[in-house]
Amino acid sequence: MLYALKIATRYLTANKAQTALLVAGVAVGVFIFIFMSALIGGLAEFILSRTVGDISHITIAAEADDPALLFSPDGQVLIATERSRIRAATLTDVATWVPMIEALPGVRAVSPQITGAGFLTRGAQTDQVSVTGVEPGRESVILNLSGYMVEGDVRLGSGLVVLGRDLADDLNLSIGQTLRLQSANGGTAALTLSGIFRTGNGGIDGARAFVSLSTARTLFAVPQGVTQIEIKLDDLNTADAMALRIRALTGLDAVPWTDGAGQLREALNAQAQTGYFLKTFALITIVIGVASALLLSTYRRRPEIGIMRAMGAGRGFVVFVFVTQGALIGMMGGITGAALGYLALLPFPSREAFRSGTLPMDITQGSYGLAITLTVIGAILASILPARAAARVDPVTAIGQ
Amino acid sequence: MTVLLELRDVFKTYGTGEAATRVLRGLSLQLDGAEMAALLGPSGSGKSTLLTILGTLMKPTSGSYTMLGQDMIAGGDNELTEFRNRHIGFVFQFHNLLPDFTALENVIFPTAVREGRETNAARMRGRDLLSRMGLSDRINFPTANLSGGQKQRVAVARALMNRPELVLADEPTGNLDSASAIQVMDLIAQINREEETTFLISTHDEKIANLCRRQIVVGDGVVTG
Ligand SMILES: Nc1ncnc2c1ncn2[C@@H]1O[C@H](COP(=O)(O)OP(=O)(O)OP(=O)(O)O)[C@@H](O)[C@H]1O
Ligand SMILES: [Mg+2]
Numbered sequence: 001m002l003y004a005l006k007i008a009t010r011y012l013t014a015n016k017a018q019t020a021l022l023v024a025g026v027a028v029g030v031f032i033f034i035f036m037s038a039l040i041g042g043l044a045e046f047i048l049s050r051t052v053g054d055i056s057h058i059t060i061a062a063e064a065d066d067p068a069l070l071f072s073p074d075g076q077v078l079i080a081t082e083r084s085r086i087r088a089a090t091l092t093d094v095a096t097w098v099p100m101i102e103a104l105p106g107v108r109a110v111s112p113q114i115t116g117a118g119f120l121t122r123g124a125q126t127d128q129v130s131v132t133g134v135e136p137g138r139e140s141v142i143l144n145l146s147g148y149m150v151e152g153d154v155r156l157g158s159g160l161v162v163l164g165r166d167l168a169d170d171l172n173l174s175i176g177q178t179l180r181l182q183s184a185n186g187g188t189a190a191l192t193l194s195g196i197f198r199t200g201n202g203g204i205d206g207a208r209a210f211v212s213l214s215t216a217r218t219l220f221a222v223p224q225g226v227t228q229i230e231i232k233l234d235d236l237n238t239a240d241a242m243a244l245r246i247r248a249l250t251g252l253d254a255v256p257w258t259d260g261a262g263q264l265r266e267a268l269n270a271q272a273q274t275g276y277f278l279k280t281f282a283l284i285t286i287v288i289g290v291a292s293a294l295l296l297s298t299y300r301r302r303p304e305i306g307i308m309r310a311m312g313a314g315r316g317f318v319v320f321v322f323v324t325q326g327a328l329i330g331m332m333g334g335i336t337g338a339a340l341g342y343l344a345l346l347p348f349p350s351r352e353a354f355r356s357g358t359l360p361m362d363i364t365q366g367s368y369g370l371a372i373t374l375t376v377i378g379a380i381l382a383s384i385l386p387a388r389a390a391a392r393v394d395p396v397t398a399i400g401q
Numbered sequence: 402m403t404v405l406l407e408l409r410d411v412f413k414t415y416g417t418g419e420a421a422t423r424v425l426r427g428l429s430l431q432l433d434g435a436e437m438a439a440l441l442g443p444s445g446s447g448k449s450t451l452l453t454i455l456g457t458l459m460k461p462t463s464g465s466y467t468m469l470g471q472d473m474i475a476g477g478d479n480e481l482t483e484f485r486n487r488h489i490g491f492v493f494q495f496h497n498l499l500p501d502f503t504a505l506e507n508v509i510f511p512t513a514v515r516e517g518r519e520t521n522a523a524r525m526r527g528r529d530l531l532s533r534m535g536l537s538d539r540i541n542f543p544t545a546n547l548s549g550g551q552k553q554r555v556a557v558a559r560a561l562m563n564r565p566e567l568v569l570a571d572e573p574t575g576n577l578d579s580a581s582a583i584q585v586m587d588l589i590a591q592i593n594r595e596e597e598t599t600f601l602i603s604t605h606d607e608k609i610a611n612l613c614r615r616q617i618v619v620g621d622g623v624v625t626g
Contacts, residue, residue, distance in 0.1 A: 003513050199486060303495075310491050311559070312511055313514045314478075315479075
């Protein structure tokens with residue numbers, strides 16, 4: 001109805017100050033909506049990157065073989081173990097699985113590893129460490145080691161070790177110096193410190209040692225295969241589904257990060273709920289504002305509505321005129337608010353550069369389209385009541401002869 | 402002369418019980434095509450009520466009303482709205498024009514609302530009507546800036562826009578000075594002659610009434626003369 005649109009537009013432009021005020025009110029609501037979206041989205045991103053960003057999204061660990069159960073003739077259960085089997089839990093077919101998993105869409109990186117516990121010794125000082133053997137070239141695919149390097153080089157090679165700042169300080173080590181690493185099951189290696197990193201996480205900086213896969217292989221006496229495969233995904237929210245897929249594909253026990261992360265999920269959910277709550281209020285404010293303004297306008301224009309009805313304008317036409325006004329207000333307010341929201345978010349650091357102490361606003365999570373769409377829908381819904389009131393205006397009393 | 406409309410035995414009561422006002426009490430009336438009639442009667446006699454019923458804006462409490470052979474009592478809101486748009490024009494005393502629209506936009510409203518847009522053909526007829534009303538220089542004027550007499554002439558032009566068979570005017574000259582009143586009446590008379598449009602004009606002014614060929618007087622809820 002082009003003509004109803006013309007009349008709606010004229011009504012809005014006839015009272016520019018009032019329309020501007022109304023649009024500004026809607027824009028503020030939209031602004032809050034967008035600000036909340038960016039903040040909640042950014043916070044979630046921030047928390048996730050701090051907690052989950054540096055860990056494996058899906059981990060496949062070698063299943064420790066259950067010891068065989070033997071039953072003695074009198075019914076006692078005996079557990080049979082052999083010393084040599086303790087370290088026998090390995091994933092042997094890595095050469096097939098790694099390329100298979102890597103080929104899956106949504107998988108960013110795969111890191112086959114040999115891990116184990118060990119002791120670092122330098123002089124009289126000994127520290128317990130958790131050793132990770134990774135393939136040279138894949139040092140940074142799970143934990144972003146290269147991003148955390150403070151000294152030396154991240155590249156691992158035979159006879160090299162990379163340690164955290166705390167551990168290096170504790171052992172009073174500097175780059176190029178040598179140390180001895182002894183594994184829990186007896187293997188030893190003399191290693192040269194080639195790099196020092198600092199993640200800011202004490203558990204990593206003070207207790208992890210990275211060596212090359214081949215060094216770990218001799219150290220832990222794993223002649224073939226690996227002890228675990230870590231997988232990083234493009235989107236960590238797809239971990240559950242991807243883990244299922246990898247299980248189906250390889251038959252391996254792929255465990256997503258979300259297993260055992262219930263508290264984190266609850267916290268993120270609660271945060272998202274708060275966001276929905278505030279956004280809903282912003283929308284309700286918009287709806288009430290538009291509805292009351294249009295209701296007032298309906299009342300003020302009663303005589304005109306009566307004239308139009310007398311001249312042959314149907315009820316539907318009148319409804320359309322007022323609903324269109326609502327839609328136009330929603331659209332203008334929505335676009336203005338979205339533009340203001342975007343401009344207000346520009347000064348905040350991008351998601352890659354979040355710093356503690358600042359609001360982790362994520363400009364890419366402003367939900368601009370959603371904000372505008374919901375506002376237009378809200379404004380249309382808000383205008384239904386006034387529009388119906390307008391359509392019910394009795395021409396006789398409105399013209400007031 | 403062809404019969405344009407016929408009211409028979411029409412009653413109209415406002416309110417109920419103690420507060421009931423019985424305004425029309427068995428009123429019958431016939432208007433022919435191309436008639437020019439004045440509607441007279443003391444204040445409160447029911448002139449506006451009668452015009453409102455004739456204009457299909459309100460239904461009588463009882464009685465029958467046919468116009469152009471159609472039953473005007475049975476029609477639903479959409480039907481009557483459509484009928485009004487095509488066959489009946491209105492000129493009211495107050496609140497006549499849409500204040501945020503120009504003279505031309507007001508005049509072509511009845512056509513535009515039917516066609517869903519303002520066509521060039523409608524604009525041409527609108528301009529033509531406005532110049533016949535002596536308003537060629539006020540075509541694109543915001544109606545808020547027009548004088549009372551000019552506003553009433555725009556209203557007459559708008560009432561004629563869809564070439565209705567009937568124009569109902571409720572005290573169209575009620576708040577005009579006598580010179581403007583005569584001017585508006587002259588235009589109405591001219592249109593009545595040229596386009597054979599039937600006019601029914603309520604008025605308290607004998608001079609205005611005498612410009613009409615027929616005088617209808619209401620009193621005690623019926624036509625008394
Ligand atoms: N909506 C209404 N509710 C109740 N009573 C009404 C209503 N409209 C009109 N009346 C009453 O009906 C009677 C007729 O009113 P109407 O307006 O038709 O008279 P009128 O002849 O046009 O008077 P005037 O010459 O003053 O315009 C009056 O007594 C009026 O008070
Ligand atoms: Mg009256």
